[in-house]
Amino acid sequence: MNKATPELDCLYSARAANIKQSAVRDVFDISMREGLVSLAGGNPYLQSLPLEKLGTLAHDILAQEGMTALQYGNGQGTSELREAICHVMAEEFILDASPENVVVTAGSQSALDITCKVFCDPHDVVLCEDPTYVGALNTFEANQVAVHPVRVDEHGLVPEALQEAIVALRAEGKTVKLLYTIPSFNNPSGITLSAERRQQIVNICKQEGLLVIEDNPYGMLKFEGEFNRPMRADNPEDVLYLGSFSKIFAPGLRVGWALVPERFQRRFYLANEAVILCPPTLNQMLVTSYLENHDWKGQVATYRELYAKRCAAMIAALEEFMPESISWTVPEGGFFVWLTLPEGVDTYPLLHTGIEAGVVFIPGAAFSPTQENPNKLRLAFSAVDEESIREGVKRLAPVLIQAIAAAEGAAAS
Amino acid sequence: MNKATPELDCLYSARAANIKQSAVRDVFDISMREGLVSLAGGNPYLQSLPLEKLGTLAHDILAQEGMTALQYGNGQGTSELREAICHVMAEEFILDASPENVVVTAGSQSALDITCKVFCDPHDVVLCEDPTYVGALNTFEANQVAVHPVRVDEHGLVPEALQEAIVALRAEGKTVKLLYTIPSFNNPSGITLSAERRQQIVNICKQEGLLVIEDNPYGMLKFEGEFNRPMRADNPEDVLYLGSFSKIFAPGLRVGWALVPERFQRRFYLANEAVILCPPTLNQMLVTSYLENHDWKGQVATYRELYAKRCAAMIAALEEFMPESISWTVPEGGFFVWLTLPEGVDTYPLLHTGIEAGVVFIPGAAFSPTQENPNKLRLAFSAVDEESIREGVKRLAPVLIQAIAAAEGAAAS
Known part of the structure; x- marks a missing residue:
């Protein structure tokens, strides 16, 4: 064989x-x-x-609403979870998110894969921090997307280096589409992009016609003080925000989301449908129930x-x-x-x-x-x-x- | 906004x-x-x-093995579920499947998306029945894969029409990679590919260097008599088989699988990882537990x-x-x-x-x-x-x- x-x-x-x-x-x-x-x-x-409590929540969902939990659902995710996700994001100063622009995905890994599908043709360039998340590099490579690193220092991405990279790549005839960044507590570096640089970075991308992909799985795991303000908070049309329950709840459920600029929302959720039909319904209901019935904060x-x-x-x-x-x-x-x-x-x-x-x-x-x-x-x-x-x-x-x-x-x- | x-x-x-x-x-x-x-x-x-029973199974998994069920898992799927899937396929005469060659996916929709990633460059051609599953067409389109229909009659795909299509497309300079087929109780036509044509179709594809993608979500839902013998049963190296729990158990869990010819197994599961990191662990454990603890047959x-x-x-x-x-x-x-x-x-x-x-x-x-x-x-x-x-x-x-x-x-x- x-x-x-x-x-x-x-x-x-x-x-x-x-x-x-x-x-x-x-x-x-x-x-x-x-x-x-x-x-x-x-x-x-x-x-x-609270494992015993989670067991009880899952039991009740299946016993009482099993016909929904076990059936196909909406390709964008349940409206209850999308509503709840907006409340979660509000904790991190994203106050204007509409559930209509949230797409629930099979983990934020899948959201990144969908991002590649929607925005990148083979050989298009994504800029990213160096170093950056190895799973993102794998996804870019699997989509034949070229990755170009941008220099970081102890305050995160260096705006001048970003600007120079865009200009240099375009001079070489490259199509630069996206900036992928983990601005808070970067994986693997642990570095945080400073507050003042965040807007500078968005401004450069906006001016150059790049979309910012802000990956923020660790944002709520700040050790002390107020959460860092995500780039998305002040830039709803220029930042596609990726969130995840993997670090604040449970990765084994594979529930993440994208908050998508309104003009891209439709293509994004159609691509989600093309990839997985719908996110797992039981898991979405369990996350929603956990957020409602447990002191998740x-x-x-x-x-x-x-x-x-x-x-x-x-x-x-x-x-x-x-x-x-x-x-x-x-x-x-x-x-x-x-x-x-x-x-x-x-x-x-x-x-x-x-x-x-x-x-x-x-x-x-x-x-x-x-x-x-x-x-x-x-x-x-x-x-x-x-x-x-x-x-x-x-x-x-x-x-x-x-x-x-x-x-x-x-x-x- | x-x-x-x-x-x-x-x-x-x-x-x-x-x-x-x-x-x-x-x-x-x-x-x-x-x-x-x-x-x-x-x-x-x-x-x-059995919704109440399923609730109890989910409760027990979370209460007793929650640390595993809620954590990241193996990118290929749990070994327990892959083992169980081999027993499920054995009911349909696939007796030689090794758990090593099974990749658990987020529904078989995701398996089809991964198939496109692993095998198809943009503009490569996939052959399929006309009519065929609309979700497959969406996935092919989302991957910029060209789709060419092959004629069917009341016995399914017409072997001569398949052969002619391959020759004609190659004469046009097209790269033909895959045949996508739902041989049993096709969606939407309900038509079944006859037993004698099944091997003819595989032989043509083998001879012409095409891989057969056999999508079999309905195989066990034959109304009467012995199940139809899948093309994969006699052709382990020439057929990539897609299976699903959506029709025989519950679509809301999004658990499907691919049984991959051994030489393609590694790339396939790495692509699965690149897309979703790992299939949802809780869901895999619930399916495994259902198969073990319930009279699923x-x-x-x-x-x-x-x-x-x-x-x-x-x-x-x-x-x-x-x-x-x-x-x-x-x-x-x-x-x-x-x-x-x-x-x-x-x-x-x-x-x-x-x-x-x-x-x-x-x-x-x-x-x-x-x-x-x-x-x-x-x-x-x-x-x-x-x-x-x-x-x-x-x-x-x-x-x-x-x-x-x-x-x-x-x-x-």
Whole structure:
């Protein structure tokens, strides 16, 4: 049965070759091994969810409204959930959203895939932060969309670099369509785009005829103080906003959404229909019921406190164990810290040395469209307890110290 | 807020223009009106599902395994469900399927979208029955895939017509990649591809280097006797098989699957990951639990008997009320009967006359890539009881009789 029929393999599309195994996948499989401390996966910590209560909500939905929950639904999502999503977004200062412009998707991953379908022809260019979310890079590649990184500093995307990139790409004859950005607590860098730059970035995109795709799964997981104001809040016609219940509730339900500028709404939800007919009805009803029947804001507050403590534990451990030649970001929310080693160190082979030492991380190259960032790595603090975080960093430090020494030795010789 | 920014509208991809509103959607919306008999929607009849029991299963999954059910899962689907799916397919004579080659998708609609991604570049040609499933046409269009219809007769696809179409398209310089077929109880025609033609069709495709996409959502809803043997059963390397729980269990869960020839398995599941990261975990666990804890084969038997009676009621009503100049298919399973009116009658404007008379159907043009079949229409018997079916057909008959008379009058004058 394993016999390949070579002449059939030309059946693949050109884009099939671009659908790459995520560099992250192997690491996740490894992370499951006994005794390892995994600082790799960005899984949310679900222990604090009211599981028994959720079971009862699901029971009641199926027993009382099963004929609806198990049937095909509207391709745009249920009106109840779209209404509820507008209330969720209002917590983050998006006050003018209409349920008509919300499209419920099979996770915000699917929303990004649909975005590619609606806006991008093969070889069109999407600009993004470098580094950026590996799942977004996979989706762009699967859609044959070209990705061009824009420089970031500690305040996020550099507006001048964005402007220059657009001009340079157009001078090369490229069609630049979208800016994809995770402005708050970026995955993987943890960096937040500053408030003043947010409007500058939107203005540049508007002037140049780009649509901003604002991906904001972590916005509510800010550790302290008022939420950051999303770019969408002040720019309803120029920003397509992606939201998700994966980080503030439960990723296993695969319920995300897009808030779409009105003039694009129709094509967007038709593309959603073409892709999945309708988002899963039971899941939409369960999310709606959870939002109605549970103190979901209290749950978010619990998450914020939990992740703040874990982040603090990670920063403290880094300060305790890491040498001066390594620097790291200090995020104000989200799941991730981004480490920079001296130039000349490649963190990819260190993955295996790390596993031998009992700790897993994700090499920086995974998050770059240019396969750059060899001397970087991502640590996630979301899924493990404070003691394990400290232990993981403690195990990682000698691996990195040794690699730096080896690189210095090689440079000197 | 409604102000369009025209210069931004060039942001659309070329394929966005191809993402069309399904002709079916308006009809579904209309179908909800009080007092109308809807013979339009192909919704399965869920009343006979054990809703209380399903509620208890969902409760137990969330209360006892919520940490798994609500978390990200494997991009290919859970191993338990993939194993169970192999047992489901074994009921239809697919005995050699390995769980390794099963990819769980967000409904088989998503599987078809992924199929387009993996195999088709823009303008590549997919061959299909004429008429065929409108949702498939939407997916092909959304992926900028060209669709070319192949002639069918009462025994399904005509092998000679398939061979001729391939040769003719290649002579025009077209790249023909796939044959998309619903061989059992086709939507919308109700026609079944005969057993002897099935292997002829696969042989032609194999010889010409096409992959067969066998979409089999209705296979188990055969009214009587042994199930039809799928093309995949004898051709594991040449047929990509699409299965679904939407018709034998519940569409609102959006759980379908692809059984992929081994050499394509890896690209296929990576594309699935790129599109949705992972299928919804809760839903997969609920389907698995339903298959394990409920007499699902008994449920399928109940559906078969129910739909057989409804189909018989529809055929009886057609015989009672329709004039001789109208003919129809007599399906052996599935949800649909396909009516042919005399040439010169266009059923599309009759949609509104029908609604005035209190009955809804779907005009034939919706199901044709060439917008042909103006003198055809689809009736669904799945979602309404026998008395309503008779009443609906009774209301429809005078509408069609009047239209035929008008067309004859126009032709004579």
